[in-house]
Each structure stands twice: as C-alpha cells, then as structure tokens.
Amino acid sequence: MLKSKLSSFFILVISLFLGSTRVYSQQITRTPYLQMVGEKSVLIRYRTNQAILSEVQISNDGKTFSRSKKTSQTTTEHQVLIDSLTASNTYFYRIRLSASQFAGDSTYFFKTAPTVGSQEKFSVWTVGDMYPVGPYQKNVYEGFKKFVGNTYTNLFLTQGDNVYSGGNDDDFQTNFFQIYQNGPLLKQSALFPSVGNHDYDAYPKTQDFPDMAYFQNFTLPTKGELGGLASGSESYYSFDYGNTHFVCLDSYAYGKDNKRIFDGPSDQLTWLKNDLKATKQLWKVVYFHFPPYTKGTYDSDSDKFPELINLRAILPKVFDENNVDLVLSGHSHVFERSKPLKNQYGLSSEFNKSVHWPQSSSGRYDKSTNSCPYLFSTGNTDKNGVIYVVNGVGGGPGTLKYGLHPVMETSLAGQAGSFYFEINGKRLDAKFINEEGNVLDQFTIFKDLNLKASSTQTINYFDKLDLSASWSGDYVWSNGEKTKNIKVNPIENTVFKVSDPQNCFQESFDIKVNPPLAIQSMEESVNIPFESLTVYDLLGRKTKEFKQSGMINKELIAELNPGLHILIYIQNGQEKSLKIRTNSY
Ligand SMILES: [Fe+2]
Numbered sequence: 001m002l003k004s005k006l007s008s009f010f011i012l013v014i015s016l017f018l019g020s021t022r023v024y025s026q027q028i029t030r031t032p033y034l035q036m037v038g039e040k041s042v043l044i045r046y047r048t049n050q051a052i053l054s055e056v057q058i059s060n061d062g063k064t065f066s067r068s069k070k071t072s073q074t075t076t077e078h079q080v081l082i083d084s085l086t087a088s089n090t091y092f093y094r095i096r097l098s099a100s101q102f103a104g105d106s107t108y109f110f111k112t113a114p115t116v117g118s119q120e121k122f123s124v125w126t127v128g129d130m131y132p133v134g135p136y137q138k139n140v141y142e143g144f145k146k147f148v149g150n151t152y153t154n155l156f157l158t159q160g161d162n163v164y165s166g167g168n169d170d171d172f173q174t175n176f177f178q179i180y181q182n183g184p185l186l187k188q189s190a191l192f193p194s195v196g197n198h199d200y201d202a203y204p205k206t207q208d209f210p211d212m213a214y215f216q217n218f219t220l221p222t223k224g225e226l227g228g229l230a231s232g233s234e235s236y237y238s239f240d241y242g243n244t245h246f247v248c249l250d251s252y253a254y255g256k257d258n259k260r261i262f263d264g265p266s267d268q269l270t271w272l273k274n275d276l277k278a279t280k281q282l283w284k285v286v287y288f289h290f291p292p293y294t295k296g297t298y299d300s301d302s303d304k305f306p307e308l309i310n311l312r313a314i315l316p317k318v319f320d321e322n323n324v325d326l327v328l329s330g331h332s333h334v335f336e337r338s339k340p341l342k343n344q345y346g347l348s349s350e351f352n353k354s355v356h357w358p359q360s361s362s363g364r365y366d367k368s369t370n371s372c373p374y375l376f377s378t379g380n381t382d383k384n385g386v387i388y389v390v391n392g393v394g395g396g397p398g399t400l401k402y403g404l405h406p407v408m409e410t411s412l413a414g415q416a417g418s419f420y421f422e423i424n425g426k427r428l429d430a431k432f433i434n435e436e437g438n439v440l441d442q443f444t445i446f447k448d449l450n451l452k453a454s455s456t457q458t459i460n461y462f463d464k465l466d467l468s469a470s471w472s473g474d475y476v477w478s479n480g481e482k483t484k485n486i487k488v489n490p491i492e493n494t495v496f497k498v499s500d501p502q503n504c505f506q507e508s509f510d511i512k513v514n515p516p517l518a519i520q521s522m523e524e525s526v527n528i529p530f531e532s533l534t535v536y537d538l539l540g541r542k543t544k545e546f547k548q549s550g551m552i553n554k555e556l557i558a559e560l561n562p563g564l565h566i567l568i569y570i571q572n573g574q575e576k577s578l579k580i581r582t583n584s585y
Pocket of ligand 1: 161196197198289330331332
C-alpha cells in the first residue's frame with residue numbers, strides 16, 4: 001500500500017516536472033510586429049518555437065488587460081487581428097502562450113492611425129538596403145534610437161532590399177527581424193515595407209510569388225483596406241495615415257501582365273495613376289527600391305542601368321502631374337536628396353536648374369544661408385516640386401562612385417544612416433540620421449501657408465483681441481511674446497508683427513482702436529448691476545477687482561482714486577465697459 005502511494009507520488013512529481021518543462025519551453029522566436037495598422041484595427045504577427053494556440057490581450061493602461069483574441073488553430077505563425085479600436089489611441093498588449101506564461105512588458109504597445117484627413121502629428125522612420133556587412137546595420141538602428149529617444153515612431157517603412165543573403169526565411173529572421181526587434185520599432189510601430197531586387201534573390205522575379213519569404217512574412221493592404229485604391233497585390237499598395245497618402249511600388253519584378261513598372265504601360269502603372277488621382281490627402285509620399293536619380297553605386301545616366309533610365313522616363317511625370325511631395329528610394333548605396341524637382345525626365349546633362357528647380361532654397365531651415373523652408377501649395381502648383389531621396393545606406397556607408405547628381409541638394413558619401421520625417425498638419429520636417437544619431441541633412445516643407453502679409457482689424461477701446469501666426473514653429477512677436485497665439489489689449493492704434501527666428505515668415509496685424517468711450521459722469525454711472533468687475537487705469541493696469549456681484553454706485557466709486565478709470569464688468573454673462581471720471585467724493 002505504502003509502495004503504491006509512493007509510486008503514485010513519484011508519477012505525480014514526474015508528470016508535474018514534464019508538464020512544467022513542456023509549458024516553459026514555449027517561446028516566442030520572432031518578436032511581435034505590427035501589420036495593417038489602421039484607425040480601428042491592427043494585425044499582430046509573431047512566431048513561436050512550437051505550434052500552439054495563443055492569445056493577444058489588450059489593455060488601455062498596461063495594467064488591466066480587459067480584451068483578448070485567440071488564435072483559431074495551433075500554429076507557429078501567429079496572426080491575430082485586433083479590431084473595434086479607437087483612432088489615434090495607445091494600446092498595450094501581451095501574448096499569452098500558456099495558462100501562466102506571457103510575453104510582453106511596458107514596451108509592448110502600439111498606436112492606432114489618426115483619423116484620415118486629421119492634422120495630427122505623426123512620425124516615420126525609413127531605412128533601405130540593409131545589407132549585413134560589419135556592424136553598420138545595427139549601428140544605423142542604434143543611431144536612430146539615440147536620435148529619437150523616447151519619442152514614439154508611428155510608421156516604419158523600408159525602401160527595399162530588406163535582406164541580402166538569399167531572401168529566404170532564415171535571412172529575414174537573422175538579418176531583419178532579429179535586428180529590428182532589439183528596440184521599440186517592431187513591437188510599437190506600424191511596418192509597411194517595400195520590396196527590392198535582393199528580396200527576390202532566391203525566387204522568380206514575379207510579384208506576389210507565394211513561396212517567397214517576403215510575401216509570407218508581411219501582410220499588406222491589397223484591397224484598399226486602409227485607404228487608397230485596391231491594388232490586388234502585396235508588391236505594390238497604398239494606405240492613408242492621418243493627412244498623408246502613402247504609396248508603395250515594386251520597381252523590380254514582373255506583374256501578372258508580365259510587365260515591370262519601367263517597361264512602359266503596365267497594370268501597376270495604371271493603378272498608380274488612378275490611385276494618386278483619387279486621393280484627396282494633403283501630403284503624398286511614394287516609396288520603392290530603384291532610384292530615378294542617383295550617382296551613388298549606380299548611375300541613373302548610364303546605359304549599364306537601363307532600368308533606372310526607363311524608370312525615370314515614366315514615374316517622375318506621374319509624380320509631377322499628381323503633386324507628389326516626397327519620393328523615397330534605395331538600391332544605390334548612398335544618401336542623396338534633391339531640391340524640389342519638376343519636369344526633369346532626361347539625363348543629368350539635360351538638367352537646367354532655372355527650369356527644373358522651382359525653389360532655390362536649400363530647405364534646411366537651420367539658420368544657414370538660403371535655408372528657408374520649401375513652400376508648396378495645393379491651389380497653385382507652379383512652385384511645387386517632388387523631393388527625391390536615395391536612402392540606400394541602411395547596411396553600410398555610401399559612396400558617390402559616379403560623382404554628384406546635379407538635381408541633388410545633398411549628396412553624402414561615407415555615411416551609413418536612415419531617414420526620418422514628421423508630418424505635423426501642414427508642416428513636414430525630414431532628417432538624415434547617421435550611425436551616431438547625428439543629423440547630417442534636413443529639410444522642411446510648409447504647404448498651403450497663407451501668410452497674412454498685412455491685415456487690418458478694428459476694435460473698440462479696451463477690447464481684447466486674439467492674434468495668431470499662420471505657421472507651426474517658433475515665433476518672435478513685436479511685443480516680445482513667443483507663442484503662436486497671443487492676446488493683445490491695445491489702447492491706441494498699434495501694428496503687431498510676428499516672424500519666425502530665421503525671418504523666413506513675417507505677418508503684420510494693423511489694429512485700429514476706436515476712440516475711447518465717452519467719459520461718463522459719476523451720476524450717469526450709478527446703479528449698474530454686475531456679476532464681476534475689474535477696474536483698470538488708462539495704461540491697462542489692473543487697479544481693483546470685485547469678484548462678487550455688486551452694483552456700480554456712489555459707494556463703490558468712492559473707493560476709487562480721483563481720476564479716469566476703465567471699468568470692465570460682466571452683466572448677464574456679457575462683458576461691458578465703462579469709462580468714468582471720479583472726483584474726490
Ligand atoms: Fe537593390
């Protein structure tokens with residue numbers, strides 16, 4: 001009997017041990033990454049070492065996880081769609097791998113997209129050509145993390161050639177996911193990659209090739225789910241985020257029509273034209289792998305690279321016609337950034353800056369000479385242009401093998417880095433960040449900035465007035481104020497001026513002040529009830545305040561010094577004013 005009890009005990013201990021071993025051997029082998037992030041939903045993807053059922057739990061505060069969604073079948077490739085979310089809201093999440101095992105901490109959170117068309121600020125990190133040679137790829141990410149600090153990054157875009165060692169799943173695991181999971185990016189930011197030639201290395205040059213690791217690893221909007229026209233392809237797609245329309249192209253592979261985008265008319269090109277034409281968003285950003293203009297490790301003038309010449313003959317015209325603001329590419333291992341460019345479809349020898357550069361500023365807006373922001377307009381597009389960025393240095397320092405391309409404002413050799421931009425309403429600020437986290441190039445665009453060069457308003461004596469500068473940024477007012485909105489109280493005609501510290505923008509407000517109220521004698525003023533009353537001298541200085549309701553009468557006036565006074569009082573919820581002269585009653 002005792003022997004039987006003892007053996008039962010040992011069996012229990014062994015099974016508990018085995019059970020616990022099985023439970024705790026379940027691990028996440030690919031950190032969660034966020035796909036299809038929209039206003040109301042997000043698709044969370046992650047990988048486990050064993051095929052299991054799992055569950056994503058959602059929290060508003062990181063403490064109480066009140067919602068959850070389970071996977072429907074055992075798998076190692078988990079894809080959990082979380083819906084019914086609120087736009088522009090932060091959600092914490094954790095992953096339940098077993099009854100007692102969770103993955104997730106306070107760094108596991110995401111933000112849903114702002115409402116489409118809203119002016120809410122958001123930020124984008126982009127990187128291209130992440131070839132794994134030496135420490136550069138990690139350093140570029142470290143440099144960005146140092147630059148951005150604790151500021152949340154909404155979007156993570158890539159400019160293709162996400163991996164270089166064959167393009168299979170191991171390559172993605174080692175050289176993409178394991179690099180960018182070491183920090184906030186994959187867990188927190190919405191990932192919308194583009195595909196490059198090396199992503200296709202081990203596969204046919206066929207868009208949406210189903211066995212290709214890129215298409216297996218990423219879930220991208222093919223049906224216009226996040227705004228834009230349905231592309232029917234994960235190779236090229238578009239989406240809206242806040243007030244911006246993003247378009248991702250495949251510049252390398254053949255579509256179902258057996259055409260590449262640089263071959264001439266194609267399904268992808270038709271979709272692109274229709275998609276850009278249809279969007280009403282304020283900003284338009286297009287990204288893809290091959291650059292239309294470069295002198296880095298490729299030369300967009302050379303017959304050796306006909307795909308670049310052909311690409312340039314097709315795409316920039318479409319971008320010009322549809323007022324695209326920013327085009328991001330990679331492929332050429334260099335950082336190059338153009339001034340706003342338009343109507344330049346030929347070789348660099350055909351470039352004419354007086355024709356093709358509608359704006360002459362460097363756009364840097366950093367107090368250097370000739371560096372005021374670029375000014376774009378949706379109503380009058382004469383001075384608009386497209387800024388082309390070649391950002392193929394996510395895996396190593398660039399070279400300018402073929403010299404300087406004349407359309408470029410900035411060409412940087414010897415620098416690995418990444419490109420970051422923020423869109424804040426009608427302002428776009430962009431920066432190139434190197435491995436150390438330093439900004440080596442930057443530019444600013446303002447769109448639809450209608451400066452009030454001179455405006456006139458008339459107010460009554462002693463009325464208060466709100467004045468507001470038209471741009472987002474920094475302000476120097478003629479009265480010393482430094483905020484966007486100021487409250488003024490002029491007692492005579494006054495011109496208020498505001499500029500930015502670099503003096504790129506000036507606005508002037510000419511305020512005419514109606515003559516003061518006629519002076520009333522004390523007898524006329526008696527017995528006026530008020531809810532509250534403030535007394536000022538003629539220089540606008542407060543001399544007395546009555547916060548309780550009362551009556552303007554002899555007794556009250558007797559409390560004032562002899563002389564002129566402005567009485568501002570609230571009567572029936574309305575502000576009224578009175579100018580009186582008091583004698584020595
Ligand atoms: Fe490439």
